[in-house]
Amino acid sequence: MVILEELKKVASHPAADELYELVRRRLPRVSLGTVYRNLELLCESGMVRKLEYGGSQRRYDGDATHHYHLRCVSCGRVEDAPIKPVSEIEESLRKMSDYEIIGHHVEFVGICPECKRKAPRTATQTKRALRKEKKHGTERITN
Amino acid sequence: MVILEELKKVASHPAADELYELVRRRLPRVSLGTVYRNLELLCESGMVRKLEYGGSQRRYDGDATHHYHLRCVSCGRVEDAPIKPVSEIEESLRKMSDYEIIGHHVEFVGICPECKRKAPRTATQTKRALRKEKKHGTERITN
DNA sequence: GAACATATTGGTAATGATTACTATTTCTAA
């Protein structure tokens, strides 16, 4: 319950260890293993979504409804993309493929307003950042 | 060169160790580290794409042009989705977000024809497979 | 070609996120 509550409280799509720190404030004796185990159970029950895009750590999302994400290549922040999913895209693929299509995921990559302000980049710098990000995953943010 | 050639030969989006085995047939003394190192260089030079969707291993794509992917939740196969990318979706997001949008990735999930034939699934079984797949990543395929 | 500087490699160790394991604790229901 506490794990789910804390996950729903934040919009930051935290990784397991970040969520662990949040949960610890309320349950100081909880273990990281318990966080992982229950996140898995919550995913299975459909109350939590596991995000497995770029980076070296999985992120978890307390909002299990279908929506897209937007990741800042500079600071690693992941936000919900403020557009609604286009289900028609699945239909058009069904016409072209023999797969039984179950769903789709979309991740936009970009630079968040804060990072734009802090360090406006040339196109070259942006490409470099993208590479570095792909290489190392992105820094943790303390949002 | 050999690494890039072998990667371009296959349509299976192999993981590093799978590609390592392919390269070894031509360069028996090559090391896995060399494969990783050069894949990184090829990514940086833009000739190879690194796929970081689900599963526990990264996959590599010798086709660096923008395209979508289609993953079978049953066997783990990853194919190119036979539809063209919709760039308009980035435009519509630009209107709604202050991010500087750089690009987007799409992964469809479904069941490939072969798996459908081998083990037709009920909706419940499919959901279960999806969970298991999310949990363990998917089996290696020998395509 | 010899001598040197530079770049790349193979082999192996280190890293780090996730998972597995297990003794102990907590819950449940008679």
Add this chain to the structure above:
DNA sequence: TTAGAAATAGTAATCATTACCAATATGTTC
């Protein structure tokens, strides 16, 4: 209470990826 079941904390194991470095290969200048 009390026995059995379920969950947990703490720790070990796993395994994909990176880091490291001595050895080898490559290129360059004379």
